[in-house]
Amino acid sequence: MEMKFSKRAMEAKASEVRELLKLTDRADVIAFGGGLPAEEVFPVEEMIEICKDILIEHGTRSMQYSTTEGNNQIRSLMQEIMKEKGITAELDNILVTSGSQQGLDLTAKVFIEAGDKIICEKPTYMAAINAFKPFYPDFLEVEMDEEGIVIEELEKLVKENPDVKFIYTIPDYQNPTGITMSLERRKQMIDIANRYDVLIIEDNPYSEISFAGEPLPPIKSFDTEGRVIYLSTFSKLVCPGFRIGWVCGKQSIINKYGLLKQGTDLHTNIFSQLQILHFFKKYNRKERIDYIKGIYKRKRDVMLTAIEKEFPKEVSYTTPVGGMFVWITLPEKIKAKNLLEKALKENVAFVPGDAFYAKSHVENTIRLNYSGVEEDKIKIGIKKLGEIIRNEINL
Amino acid sequence: MEMKFSKRAMEAKASEVRELLKLTDRADVIAFGGGLPAEEVFPVEEMIEICKDILIEHGTRSMQYSTTEGNNQIRSLMQEIMKEKGITAELDNILVTSGSQQGLDLTAKVFIEAGDKIICEKPTYMAAINAFKPFYPDFLEVEMDEEGIVIEELEKLVKENPDVKFIYTIPDYQNPTGITMSLERRKQMIDIANRYDVLIIEDNPYSEISFAGEPLPPIKSFDTEGRVIYLSTFSKLVCPGFRIGWVCGKQSIINKYGLLKQGTDLHTNIFSQLQILHFFKKYNRKERIDYIKGIYKRKRDVMLTAIEKEFPKEVSYTTPVGGMFVWITLPEKIKAKNLLEKALKENVAFVPGDAFYAKSHVENTIRLNYSGVEEDKIKIGIKKLGEIIRNEINL
Numbered sequence: 001m002e003m004k005f006s007k008r009a010m011e012a013k014a015s016e017v018r019e020l021l022k023l024t025d026r027a028d029v030i031a032f033g034g035g036l037p038a039e040e041v042f043p044v045e046e047m048i049e050i051c052k053d054i055l056i057e058h059g060t061r062s063m064q065y066s067t068t069e070g071n072n073q074i075r076s077l078m079q080e081i082m083k084e085k086g087i088t089a090e091l092d093n094i095l096v097t098s099g100s101q102q103g104l105d106l107t108a109k110v111f112i113e114a115g116d117k118i119i120c121e122k123p124t125y126m127a128a129i130n131a132f133k134p135f136y137p138d139f140l141e142v143e144m145d146e147e148g149i150v151i152e153e154l155e156k157l158v159k160e161n162p163d164v165k166f167i168y169t170i171p172d173y174q175n176p177t178g179i180t181m182s183l184e185r186r187k188q189m190i191d192i193a194n195r196y197d198v199l200i201i202e203d204n205p206y207s208e209i210s211f212a213g214e215p216l217p218p219i220k221s222f223d224t225e226g227r228v229i230y231l232s233t234f235s236k237l238v239c240p241g242f243r244i245g246w247v248c249g250k251q252s253i254i255n256k257y258g259l260l261k262q263g264t265d266l267h268t269n270i271f272s273q274l275q276i277l278h279f280f281k282k283y284n285r286k287e288r289i290d291y292i293k294g295i296y297k298r299k300r301d302v303m304l305t306a307i308e309k310e311f312p313k314e315v316s317y318t319t320p321v322g323g324m325f326v327w328i329t330l331p332e333k334i335k336a337k338n339l340l341e342k343a344l345k346e347n348v349a350f351v352p353g354d355a356f357y358a359k360s361h362v363e364n365t366i367r368l369n370y371s372g373v374e375e376d377k378i379k380i381g382i383k384k385l386g387e388i389i390r391n392e393i394n395l
Numbered sequence: 396m397e398m399k400f401s402k403r404a405m406e407a408k409a410s411e412v413r414e415l416l417k418l419t420d421r422a423d424v425i426a427f428g429g430g431l432p433a434e435e436v437f438p439v440e441e442m443i444e445i446c447k448d449i450l451i452e453h454g455t456r457s458m459q460y461s462t463t464e465g466n467n468q469i470r471s472l473m474q475e476i477m478k479e480k481g482i483t484a485e486l487d488n489i490l491v492t493s494g495s496q497q498g499l500d501l502t503a504k505v506f507i508e509a510g511d512k513i514i515c516e517k518p519t520y521m522a523a524i525n526a527f528k529p530f531y532p533d534f535l536e537v538e539m540d541e542e543g544i545v546i547e548e549l550e551k552l553v554k555e556n557p558d559v560k561f562i563y564t565i566p567d568y569q570n571p572t573g574i575t576m577s578l579e580r581r582k583q584m585i586d587i588a589n590r591y592d593v594l595i596i597e598d599n600p601y602s603e604i605s606f607a608g609e610p611l612p613p614i615k616s617f618d619t620e621g622r623v624i625y626l627s628t629f630s631k632l633v634c635p636g637f638r639i640g641w642v643c644g645k646q647s648i649i650n651k652y653g654l655l656k657q658g659t660d661l662h663t664n665i666f667s668q669l670q671i672l673h674f675f676k677k678y679n680r681k682e683r684i685d686y687i688k689g690i691y692k693r694k695r696d697v698m699l700t701a702i703e704k705e706f707p708k709e710v711s712y713t714t715p716v717g718g719m720f721v722w723i724t725l726p727e728k729i730k731a732k733n734l735l736e737k738a739l740k741e742n743v744a745f746v747p748g749d750a751f752y753a754k755s756h757v758e759n760t761i762r763l764n765y766s767g768v769e770e771d772k773i774k775i776g777i778k779k780l781g782e783i784i785r786n787e788i789n790l
Binding site for chain 2: 003005007008009012014036040042045047048051059060062063064065066098099101102104105109110111112113114116127131132134135165166235238239240242252253255256259260263264265266267269270271272
């Protein structure tokens with residue numbers, strides 16, 4: 001039988017690293033590889049009562065087909081969150097998505113034609129690459145430094161490529177690097193987008209989880225022309241398993257997202273929309289954010305202290321002011337993939353950074369997740385990793 | 396600001412009919428327009444206990460990120476259902492999807508390149524057209540009669556178009572026509588697929604809801620070459636709001652579905668996978684099917700009896716042996732859209748059939764849904780509709 005796959009299906013291959021990491025789903029492995037939120041903060045107990053409330057209050061409506069744009073009450077909650085970030089939105093500016101990942105898939109559907117140029121950070125979020133790739137874009141990578149996207153580089157790129165469709169950016173505690181874009185850069189970015197008539201996709205799943213006071217205002221809060229599309233999620237504030245996210249943007253754009261969502265999955269799970277809604281009816285959002293921030297910050301501190309102590313001086317690392325990841329740069333001669341094989345023998349897992357580059361190949365970087373690992377395991381894991389790196393350097 | 400939408404987004408327009416029907420979401424409207432399962436069968440009460448069980452038994456795992464392929468226990472349940480239908484499947488042959496609609500979106504992603512030919516029934520499921528269209532296929536329509544796809548027509552099409560990617564079919568109580576493909580046609584269809592090396596996408600969301608004894612064996616049960624991909628859902632057996640469906644097929648194909656699902660939504664809502672799983676751990680599936688069948692059959696009977704009594708003789712209609720829809724063919728000169736405008740004034744809603752044609756324009760057909768309407772309302776609505784049709788004919 002002849003296989004008649006699309007080009008995108010032919011190209012889709014199980015990543016070698018993902019297969020390796022699949023084997024690490026055991027209690028004795030210290031898994032810095034995942035991107036898991038800390039599950040000790042998931043409101044399991046609270047959810048028992050909430051599910052009951054939903055079924056009593058909403059009855060069959062919590063189980064029936066629902067609207068593509070999403071439940072209006074949860075859209076109001078999203079609107080409120082947007083407002084706190086300095087973004088004015090009406091309900092029609094907001095579409096509920098099946099996780100933020102669907103926001104990325106729909107972004108690709110709404111904008112990308114084969115061969116279209118899109119700019120993303122170098123490195124960028126792996127699953128965004130996976131969402132965009134099936135629509136055959138031409139990725140352009142823009143350099144970052146400790147303040148985020150290097151603006152001169154960005155301006156050069158959009159000047160040289162006036163047909164760029166959009167710039168994809170994760171300004172807060174970026175996945176994978178943990179880097180936060182500075183306030184000045186945010187303003188410069190919107191200025192460039194305006195001057196060169198480019199759209200910005202601002203992906204912001206962690207914003208609230210800031211370890212250094214209030215998070216910076218999102219790029220969208222400086223947007224006066226409706227050219228920023230903002231993506232977010234409840235995965236970190238409540239839990240990821242319910243798959244509730246949203247997209248916020250200009251109405252004419254959000255309409256297109258909605259129309260294409262219809263063919264994608266009709267609508268987002270209504271029961272889980274109500275789970276999130278009722279959770280925040282019952283529990284204070286600010287208190288919850290403070291609680292989560294405390295736990296994440298402690299884990300970050302444990303990881304950074306351990307890295308400082310255990311890693312050789314040739315290794316550099318980022319200091320995230322929020323979110324879930326630390327980014328490690330090894331001496332150039334060290335290949336992260338070789339290191340992973342050795343680490344797995346010691347029951348320590350991580351993701352080699354190469355998977356986060358849309359186009360380049362960079363073999364000496366590592367993404368470490370701290371949110372999903374217990375504090376004492378972070379210490380042990382970083383110690384082991386330090387030894388392995390030291391041995392590799394001295395080889 | 397210049398809009399830089401993709402072609403698919405430019406072409407995506409809110410359907411006029413959908414906008415009309417949006418206005419009918421009021422208690423005083425008799426809505427034959429939706430495709431809503433009967434919500435009186437939704438296990439609302441039972442779900443309170445089930446949610447509690449899930450949270451106690453699975454704890455944070457019911458809320459954390461989960462695997463793309465789906466929970467193994469629910470895949471086992473799907474495997475069991477497949478087995479009862481004469482389809483042998485291993486776990487690796489099954490992928491959990493976010494509703495059956497996602498099965499359609501992924502089918503498009505896995506197979507369709509711009510310009511690829513795909514065959515679908517005339518008429519076919521509207522949301523399948525919406526799922527495939529963004530990938531720019533060339534739709535070929537195949538005629539149906541009361542036994543389903545006309546095999547001679549199908550053979551002619553695949554002979555003339557040896558590059559056809561797949562045939563999309565809904566063999567049981569098709570949406571929108573209510574037509575069931577005969578046993579002989581099913582066997583002929585797989586024979587044609589084998590001889591001309593074509594894939595079949597078999598969409599079967601209602602199979603169990605059969606009013607005439609056991610449902611016919613699916614086309615996939617005659618598939619010896621792994622060329623049928625079977626799509627199904629729990630939307631009708633439990634409820635649609637949880638968005639739990641699945642795809643079953645050859646492992647090399649399902650792998651591609653899984654890889655492309657990663658970029659689409661990472662994974663399906665894990666809490667709702669467990670809701671379905673625990674529901675069928677606790678309640679007998681056969682009993683549930685019998686219960687639902689009874690209710691649907693009574694509603695169908697009420698509708699058909701009313702149509703026979705109230706509709707003028709110039710109108711023909713199908714007699715579905717399962718599922719949720721009756722298909723009406725009006726005299727050629729009558730336009731269903733004009734009829735809808737008049738019906739809405741009388742607070743009766745339906746979908747004009749034109750939306751269900753991938754390519755043709757047929758203006759004198761109507762889809763009526765009985766599952767989502769109460770029995771006394773069916774009687775009143777059909778009586779009103781009969782009068783409106785009679786007036787229109789006599790104009």
